Amino acid sequence: MKNLKRLTGPIIMGVIVTTAILISGCTKEGPQGPPGEDGEDASSQCGTCHDVSTEIQAKEVQWASSKHKTGGNFERNASYCAGCHTSEGFIDVIENGNTSMVASESPTNPSPIGCKTCHQIHQTYTPQDYQLTTSEPVDLIVGDEPADMGKGNVCANCHQARDPEPLPQPGGGDVAIESPYWGPHHGTQTNMIAAQGGVEFEGDYDYSTGPHSDMEGGCVTCHMSDPYGDQAGGHNMSMTYAYHGHDAPLTSGCTQCHEGEDFDFNYGNVQTETEELLAELETKLIEQGIMDEEDHAIPGTYSATEAGALYNYLFVMEDSSAGVHNSNYSEALLKNSIDKLDS
Ligand code: HEC
Ligand code: HEC
Ligand code: HEC
Ligand code: HEC
Ligand code: HEC
Ligand code: HEC
Incomplete structure (x- = not known):
């Protein structure tokens, strides 16, 4: 009933506008044309979406x-x-x-x-x-190749790294950091999955895509899978929901590829390892006076190695999946940064 009321306004407006056009069209008189075909009933079109369903x-x-x-x-x-x-x-x-x-x-x-x-x-x-x-591939702000993840491309436009201006270059010149908010910003997920846009220091670990980089639908497959009420999945897009007092993982988007009672987000111990590496790099950055305890940059001028290590820490931290999005790239950025700061 509420929907019906919301619809009558626009329909009445439509009738008034059409009538006005018809009347104004009558000022120049000519022979009457043949009758047109019957138009489609507006309400039947609206009704394809505004129907009795709860979609x-x-x-x-x-x-x-x-x-x-x-x-x-x-x-x-x-x-x-x-x-x-x-x-x-x-x-x-x-x-x-x-x-x-x-x-x-x-x-x-x-x-x-x-x-x-x-x-x-x-x-x-x-x-x-x-x-x-939009579902076009996305030309990344920081990165060389367009990222392409089908329906997930709509997400990729926004959930990508921003340019900290300047972006540290391995072996490049010093970097002046002017703001505590310096870094790749809060949503680096697309770059992480596409394995692009980190500061890629040479080191023992390869910078590569991961098992989730070429998934059809990308973000949408995991984040918009069958929802748990209004707490996770579907158009909520979150990956966890509260269940009997604890955070439960939404795995409805994983089961097409992963199965088993004990499958969770920490499969293969990936999250534990990523958290440990993040903590190790965090400690170093704080000890060396590059970052404060709140994970904000301490403004100053730093070598490309120092600024790059800080950028990589923030890049993995802001990805917020602790390695699930792309464990290979997370691990390479963190380990090579730690080694580089040590050398
Ligand atoms: C493709 C599906 C679709 C069709 C077809 C459609 N609507 Fe909607 N309509 C929506 C959705 C979705 C919303 C909610 C939009 C929002 O919340 O931002 C909406 C919202 C509305 C609203 C609330 C105000 C607003 O704009 O948010 C009115 C009024 C409305 N529609 C009227 C109509 C009329 C009249 C027609 C036919 C001429 C129509 N709609 C056809 C999907 C549709
Ligand atoms: C952040 C982007 C985003 C927002 C915001 C969003 N949607 Fe969607 N929506 C999607 C994507 C992506 C899909 C495709 C999901 C899939 O294929 O599993 C989708 C699918 C749908 C579908 C199924 C379409 C079909 O072809 O059957 C409906 C209905 C829908 N959305 C309605 C809405 C309504 C209503 C709103 C606002 C309350 C909304 N969406 C807001 C991204 C969004
Ligand atoms: C128009 C830009 C834009 C698009 C498109 C977009 N997002 Fe977002 N997303 C944001 C912003 C901005 C926030 C944080 C909102 C805020 O803090 O006000 C956010 C928040 C989120 C969060 C919650 C993050 C948290 O910290 O809890 C998830 C999950 C998410 N988005 C997933 C998606 C997915 C999946 C898609 C595609 C279907 C998508 N987003 C499309 C900009 C976007
Ligand atoms: C390229 C897209 C993009 C641009 C441009 C952008 N943001 Fe964001 N921002 C995001 C996304 C995506 C998130 C949510 C990330 C998440 O929760 O994982 C976000 C989150 C935030 C948050 C919430 C942080 C939190 O911890 O909850 C703030 C505040 C914010 N942005 C401020 C800004 C300001 C101010 C600007 C302009 C100077 C800006 N953003 C420009 C994409 C962008
Ligand atoms: C393989 C499945 C998968 C894909 C693909 C994926 N995500 Fe995630 N994402 C996750 C999981 C799992 C977490 C949560 C980890 C946790 O909470 O411990 C997560 C966390 C996040 C978060 C942090 C907030 C939250 O809900 O926990 C954001 C924002 C996010 N993803 C956005 C995206 C975007 C944008 C894309 C596509 C560019 C994407 N994800 C692709 C599985 C995925
Ligand atoms: C389209 C298939 C597909 C989907 C959907 C998928 N994964 Fe995976 N995932 C893989 C493959 C392939 C591997 C690598 C082989 C293996 O370890 O089983 C993998 C590996 C992993 C790993 C180990 C770390 C790594 O990078 O090797 C984790 C953790 C993981 N997946 C979590 C998830 C979560 C959580 C979801 C759902 C939110 C999910 N996956 C959805 C295909 C998928």
């Missing part, structure tokens, strides 16, 4: 408890933040093909990342509108 409602509920809605950072609407932090800014960068994710202006009425950010809602008022706003 939209279920997705809205999942999204409403996701960090895309609750994170609150959509007030970061300056043009150079808005491309990833607001719905309007994202549509702007996609339409203008701006791969540095800088919007052409700062949206004055920003809204959080929502249905219209990722879907073409109400552009043709047909089921086509559920198509994604």
Whole structure:
């Protein structure tokens, strides 16, 4: 009933506009043309989505408890933040093909990342509108090759490293760090999976893609698998949910490839090992006065090795999967950085 009420407004508007066009078209008189074909009933088109099913409602509920809605950072609407932090800014960068994710202006009425950010809602008022706003491979801000993960490409645009300006180069010149927030920013996941955009010091460990780098659907396969209520998966996109007082892992997206009672996110001990390496590098960076206890850069001028090691620490830490996204690349960045700082 509520949906019906929401629909009558636009339909009445449509009738008024059409009538106005018809009347204004009558000022020049000519012979009457043949009658046109019957148009499609607008409400039947709207009804393909706004029907008795709970599909939209279920997705809205999942999204409403996701960090895309609750994170609150959509007030970061300056043009150079808005491309990833607001719905309007994202549509702007996609339409203008701006791969540095800088919007052409700062949206004055920003809204959080929502249905219209990722879907073409109400552009043709047909089921086509559920198509994604983009599924093109993404030219990374930091990295040489485009990242391509199918449906996950919509995510990859935003969940990628930013350029700390300057990006330390192995063997390159000193780096002046001016801000405690210096680094690759908070969402390095795409670079991690594509094995691109870290500071690749030479060392014993190879910088390679991992078993999850070429997955069809990428992010979507794991993060949007069958949901657990509104806490994880689906349009919530989180990987964990609260269950009887503890955090449970959402494995509905893993089972097509992994099975067994004891499978969890720490399969192969990957998370434990990554956490240990992160802690080891963290201690070194703090001891050497490059980073503080809150994992913020201490402004100053550093060698490319010091700045690069700091960047790599933040890169793996901000990926937030403790090695699951790409254990090979995480391990190589951390181990080679530790060795380089020691040498
Ligand atoms: C492809 C599916 C789809 C079709 C077709 C569709 N809608 Fe929607 N509509 C949606 C979704 C999804 C939302 C929720 C948008 C949001 O919350 O951002 C919505 C929201 C709305 C709203 C609430 C206001 C708003 O814009 O968020 C109205 C009113 C509405 N639709 C009317 C219509 C009418 C009238 C038609 C047909 C002329 C129509 N819709 C066709 C999917 C559709
Ligand atoms: C328009 C940019 C954008 C797109 C597109 C996008 N995200 Fe996000 N995502 C963000 C931002 C920004 C946040 C943090 C929101 C905040 O703090 O306000 C976030 C948060 C998240 C979180 C929660 C992170 C946490 O720390 O708990 C997950 C998980 C996530 N996104 C996954 C995805 C997946 C999967 C996709 C693709 C289906 C996707 N995102 C598409 C920008 C985006
Ligand atoms: C290339 C896309 C991109 C740009 C540009 C960008 N951000 Fe973000 N930002 C993200 C993503 C993605 C996340 C969420 C990452 C996650 O939770 O894993 C995020 C998270 C954040 C957070 C939340 C951190 C937390 O710990 O919860 C803040 C604050 C933030 N960004 C501020 C900014 C500001 C300020 C700017 C502009 C100067 C900016 N961002 C530009 C993608 C971007
Ligand atoms: C961050 C990006 C993102 C946001 C925000 C988002 N979606 Fe989606 N949505 C997707 C992706 C990606 C898929 C494809 C999932 C798959 O194939 O498993 C999808 C699939 C869907 C589908 C199934 C489409 C079909 O073709 O059957 C519906 C319905 C849908 N979304 C509705 C919504 C609604 C309603 C909202 C707002 C509450 C919303 N989405 C917000 C990314 C998003
Ligand atoms: C192989 C499955 C898989 C793929 C593919 C994947 N993720 Fe994850 N991701 C995970 C798991 C598992 C975690 C959580 C680890 C934990 O909580 O210990 C995670 C953590 C995250 C987090 C931290 C917040 C959270 O929900 O825990 C973000 C943000 C994120 N992933 C975004 C992405 C994006 C964006 C992509 C695509 C570029 C992606 N992921 C691809 C499995 C995956
Ligand atoms: C499309 C197939 C596929 C999916 C889906 C998938 N994985 Fe994997 N995963 C693999 C392959 C292949 C390997 C390497 C062989 C092995 O160790 O079993 C692997 C290895 C791993 C490893 C060991 C570390 C490493 O990099 O070798 C972890 C941890 C892992 N997967 C976690 C997950 C989690 C958690 C999910 C679901 C959120 C998931 N995987 C979904 C294919 C997949």
